[in-house]
Amino acid sequence: MASAGAVPVWLEEDDLGCCICHELLRDPTTLLCGHSFCRACLERAWRAGAPRACPVCREPAPRAPLRRNLLLQLLADKLSAAAGLGPASARRPASPPPVTAQKSVTEVVQELTALVEKLVDITKNVQRQGPLLGSRPDKEEVSLASPTRVTARTSEEELREILCALEEIQEKLRGQLSWKEAPKEQTQAELPEAVSSPSCPQPGSSWPAPKRASQFAQWAITPTFDLGSLSCSLEVSKDCRTVTVSHCQQNYPWSPQRFSASQVFCSQAFSSGRQYWEVDTQYCNDWAVGVASGAMARNRMLGRTVDSWCVEWKGIGRLSVWTMARETVLGSDRPGVVGVWLDLEEGKLAFYSVASQESLMYECEVSACSPLHPAFWLFGLRRGNSLIIKQARV
Template identity: 60%
Template sequence: MAGLAVPVWLAEDDLGCVICQGLLDWPATLPCGHSFCRDCLQGLWGARGAGGAGRRWACPTCREGAAQQPRLRKNTLLQELADRYRRAARGLGDDPGPAPAPDPAPAPDPAPAPRSPRRPAQQQAAVQKSIMEVGRELTELVEQLVDIVRSLQNQRRLAESGPDNELGILSTQTFSSGVDLSLASPKLETSSTSEGEMRDVLHDLEVIQEKLRENLTWKEASEERTQVELPEAPSSSSRPLPNQSLPAPKRASQFAPWAINPTFDLQTLSCSLEVSKDCHIVTVSHRPQSYPWSRERFSTSQVLCSQALSSGQQYWEVDTRHCSHWAVGVASWGMSRDRILGRTTDSCCVEWKGTSQLSAWHMFKETVLGSDRPGVVGIWLDFEEGKLAFYSVANEEKLLYECMVSAAAPLHPAFWLYGLHPGNSLIIKQVRV
């Protein structure tokens, strides 16, 4: 008995492939339920290669992956609907009644019908989307390589230091003694050829990583401008496909109007540290530096910024991703040069320990904040309310710790780096505006 013929209005997007932006041709449905042209899917998977961040066989829509390439089988229902749509679009019409009975014997797949031509704007968007996807996967891969090299460096240094590594642990427990153990191991002052080669490899990877990020950011901005300038193609359905919208541009910091760009003060710089020419990057030296004597110089691996803050509201950010053990905060200029940040009455900080612990230090008291490591720390200093706050900065600011501070004396941005790991660095970032 024939079924009812119900009129259904379809748009091209309802039977379209998000890869080629055309009608489905030999549609293959993945285990997650999304369908694509077989040739488009195989071409995309082949372009990714075996090192596609562990997601070579991922669905382009929902990113659900598989351990091995899934077997692609033809979705005959979608193929029939797409063929009917093609014929209807050409003005040939189609019988809306039931589908004909199947042939007694399986017949070979018919030759693929010609695809509807892609609109130039859609083709450009598809190419741009593929470039963006490859760029993101390359960035993820380089980040993994950087982490691997850093892990190898740390393991090698710990193995070389042997018993001397206990001094590093002891130094985190005896801050009040004022003894700087950052140079206690003579073994770490010497550099073998393999260590030098590893540093060169890490440097090259970091350069590649930064270039990838810059190019990816530029392409995202360029694509957003292109989408705004190009007119939208007429369609009865303007809904975006799931998970296919571009990531939202990074939001400017809510503290941008009060952002400052402090610089490291060379008079306070410890002899175990060195700074970049623009005074925005501080790094643990591979050998002691011969700076001129100054009573303002820290004996431990610490440094202040030159800017004295005593009124109003200020905000700055510090990139901590290249340092395994650090503390960032504020201190008065009169802070004792043989004490550790946060262990005095005139300093306060948040500190990341190599034991995967984030703490806040204020008035000699430690407050454990958790085990999540912030890649970028934002510091908000509000003298009008007598408030100091630390934020983890990603796409938005997440409060880590807040305390009251006194305006009795000016405060300076302050930093401490773990002295037993040469190459560790902290970076004062430019705040997004």
């Protein structure tokens, strides 16, 4: 009965994790609403310009000094010690995992071609050396690797079959490689409409090469705009993939879920996994594209809160990103198509400029305390300005 006072509790690291840094709580602080965070993470978020409120539920926090939650600290230290990590209060945040570059289809084909060429050379060498193994080709020989008896003639026939098969594969790979490496000016997207049609090519020209698939093709989605969050100054196409600035009276009923500014969410929300989508921005003068928590206040602007992240273009010629309510200027090059890569397995968000291939503009950490929605802001308010969710190349 000595252990009768002990109560078994099964905890995982996620149960005592901070939704800002995604690590075990360090110096935990609990707000009046009941949500807990690392003290340093909370202070850093508020110093970045975010309102003094809970990052999860947005309930205002009093100006009183933050106090440590001793019980949560004790539990976090015990869980950390059980995992062999040392006291949670003394641990530093883990460094982010390295980003592994994905190989393109062309690179894979090139590697396969090189390997097959080596196999062809080896097979030819073995075939040439075959008669030297003995003066009588019909004589049975014992393999050194195993006691199985094979004849020299049978070995030569097998080598010929292998060589034929390898040369066949080699030709196919070379044809695939030359198709992949066709000049850019012959790609389907850059040819005039008359030439890019499925009819015969023009005299003196060759068939155009297909567009290269996106490196994110297996995670590509095509989300749709959410009418329930749509600002009254915007309208959405029938397929819910184009949003346009409109000053006409809309037929959408008002609700507190609608944005007061010209912003809109997508219906899809993500709390795990990996997703990628693309947005055509060339028909809008001033825009912001990103992700936001479904709990984002409807009177706030995208990127200006601790639960929203975006890349933003201003017609004056400035491209920037907004994270943790802070702006980082990227330059003056405007992307015609923006690719958004949301990797909630690694806690990463990345923005790409998409042309013939994806070019990374910015990558940052992202926290999903609540499901994240694709989010958009058309702040130019010029009639006809529009953003289009396009299908990624697959």
